[in-house]
Amino acid sequence: MTPQFPPAADLYRVLPELIWCGFGLLLMLLQPFTKSRGILAGFAFVGAAAGTAGSYTAYQHTGAGFSELIRSDAFSFFFHLLVGLVAVLVILASDSYLSRERLEAAEFYALILFATAGMGVLASAQELLTAFIGLEMSSISSYILAGYRRDTLKSSESALKYFLLGSFATGFFLYGIALLYGSTGTTVLDAMGDADSNNVLLKLGLALILIGLGFKVAIAPFQIWTPDVYEGAPTPVTALFSAGPKAAAFALLLRIFATVPAATQYWFWAFWILAVVTMFAGNLGALVQTNVKRLLAYSSIAHAGYILVAFAAVSGMAASDAPAGAVPAYAAVLFYLLSYALVKVGAFTIVSQLGGKDEKYVTLEDYTGLSQRHPVAAAALSLFLLSLLGLPVTAGFFGKFYIFKAAINSHLIWLAVLMALNSVIGAYYYLKVIVAMYMRESAEDSAATAPIAFPATVSVVLAVCALGTVYFGLLPNQALRLLLEKTLIGGLK
């Protein structure tokens, strides 16, 4: 049979990725012709938004494409929307940052779009090598983005660290794929369903894949890079890192989980232990931070731990009795990722804006008395922090609530108690920021005294994040019903 051009339906299934990559390439071609940041940003925004909208077309063509390499379903639709939304918000928030730091705009936006496309591939990959390609697309773009302020020592350090450790982790991932292929004779996830679960190679391969992805989502003990990379990267990029790649890597983990029964069996204790270690590593690390970016970095480690609690719940449930009981736990993960993405993008956008030229104001000391000068920014940041803390009337509360519920439904009481304990530790450092903003007097030279403007684009990002956080905090019904009915039962087994 002669090689054929793929059928139109297959192209529709990767439409978002096509749009994102296409706009990325166009942006790079556009650069010699225009110096206007506005045009470039607008172009990037349109591209990101169009790709996100395109995911609906992909959703309409549900099914496996490119001979089982990818699968377009409600699950991938959700993650396309999520990473697309993150890209749109980050692009909007970056404009003022780039002009303040006098950085080239075109490549920056192009890289964000490429990274997003990679995450999209990761979310719909049905085959491990395709997933690997997605992972590499998003990772390599991320390495460059982390070092985008190349004149700054910290940014270069961040990029180098991310690159070295990231490549190492990718090696693990690739080796895991090789072992899985060796034991099952296939790299298609669907085909691994009836693999002999006693095979040592299979176990080893799954373990290596877990390590590789664990690095990407910052699970302890593979989390060491996170604070340095988050701190050094340009803040809008940090916003991207904390929301997008994390969601995409968790998406792949979920998909492997739902399709390969052996994974569910072997990973239960791994997830149990990793969840506890990660929560403590993140929260205890965050306690002593004085740099807000690092603090949020540690908090994102802790949150990866909370999500792992849901994973443990899933595997506990799936391994024991009815796999259908695991559905709410899957939904909990997705809801959590959604609420978490909104909050983290919002929080980092504020941090980026308050940072001023050369990211000068990023310590807690700089945030003292912020509520006096910038009441709206302080209120918004407080809202995001309270959501991370998991206080009611925010999306973060329901995220945590559903994970608690999943854990208790799987009878993981001790894990739930440890998570509860961690939430209290977390409360301390989130409160520290709020205390600084509201209860202390502002220092001489700080974000509260420096002239800082909030342009319309940034305000829009903050409004979207804040409204989303409150909306999902009051009425999680709609989102959750969709997640429960469509995404999971339709998309996964």
Place this chain on the structure above:
Amino acid sequence: MNLSFGPLLLVVVTFFPALGAVALMILRGDDHTYIRRMALFVSAAEFLFSLGLLTPKINIGQPGYALELNVPWITSPPIHFHMGVDGLSVFLVILTTFLTPISVLASWNSVHHRMKEFFVMLLMLEVGVVGVFLSLDLFLFFLFWEVMLIPMAFLIGIWGHERRIYAAVKFVLYTMAGSILMLVGILWLYNRTGSFDLLEIQRALQTGILSPKEEILLFLAFFVAFAIKVPLFPLHTWLPDAHVEAPTAGSVILAGVLLKMGTYGMMRFCLPLFPVASHRAAPYVAAIAVIGIIYGALVALVQPNLKKLVAYSSVSHLGFVVLGIFSFGAIGMQRAIYQMLAHGISTGALFLLVGMLYDRRHTFEIAQYGGLATPMPRLSAFFLFAVLSSLGLPMLNGFIGEYLILLGTYTSHFGPTSGNGWKYAAWAATGVILSACYLLWSYQRVFYGDVTVEKNKTLPDASERERFILATMCAVILWMGIGSAFLTKRTAEATNTIRKQMDRAAWAKDAVPAAGNGVVITSERSSNR
């Protein structure tokens, strides 16, 4: 009032202050006159609304909930916006709505910066507290319980005294540590019963689905959260810090109603849901309560700081309430409710008075005062009145509560051995004596004798506004002391219901086979609705 409007009254009473807070936010920040007036108007109107709960048509004092509102809210998991009011909650709600306008008046001249935010926080706090008392859905209850933390933390942290930030953070962390464990407990209950609704959970639990060990653990998950709030010894250490650092209004609300959320929670949730565990825990809880009574009193005795003294007296007085609740007798529980209200008023009055002294001299040190009766005779008269009510002078509100709690403790027994109640009562009674010591002694040091500090000679006496506040408080103290039947008539059935729920549950668990459960459930339903 139209009865179909009735359930809506619950929503109004809960969320009206939030509306007021929004209205306040619209006002200009430097418009101090209007901000104060608006806050006073909103909180006074809220008080009147809550008095609507006492109208004869609503008929508080019957078995079950006099008003109920049950609307679906979140579909998965099934969470309802379920609120209701009965004899147990109604007076706590009114106490809250009464103390809020008093606090607004008390802050009239003592809050200078960020006044708008101050009153917004005070009103939001009121929303949270009233919501806690009215919620009949565990999820909703938890939500209000948590939401109320933030305004209180801000009140302490922004408008408090020197170590305010430490106190605010400590307050939040202590409370969160307890409440998040309670969340685990709530979810566990949901896992076993498939509901967050208090009434449905009660019905389900009475079929005896919990193993004894499970019940004890669940009891602890709830009890610890409540005990931190009360606060019971040895979980009380946040309280003196929070009280001393909080502004006067914060202290009044904190002592007046926030602490009652703990004892209310015990009566509403711990006892009816986990009767067997409650019975098993009773000797230990009562012992801790007695230790708290004596410990709080002893620490109060040696306090050089007047506000801390009042704070520790709260630890002591709340010990009586817990003792009364865990005596499980009709008298003890009945009077525990009464004592919650009485303590709210008299300790509230004491904090107001201490705050007024602070407004004049900016210190809480007893040594800085002395002989104040000479420059300010009126204030000292009010202070004496509040002190006497707090130490339990007959005719005033402190007496009946403490005396009858002791009586109830004396006649009941803790644990399986009968007739041991007198030991607890005897030790607790020393707390009454000690409270007379520390209160009268501190009163003597502050108000009698010669004026030792020069500055104190010219202190102004109570202003008209202060006299109005204090006279109102004293009137309520006196009214509660002589007219307590008004209260007990309405709270009696609530305690009866709790006692019935406890007995029946124990009975169902021990003796009745599966067939009998149906009877239990139906009869329970009829008594609840």
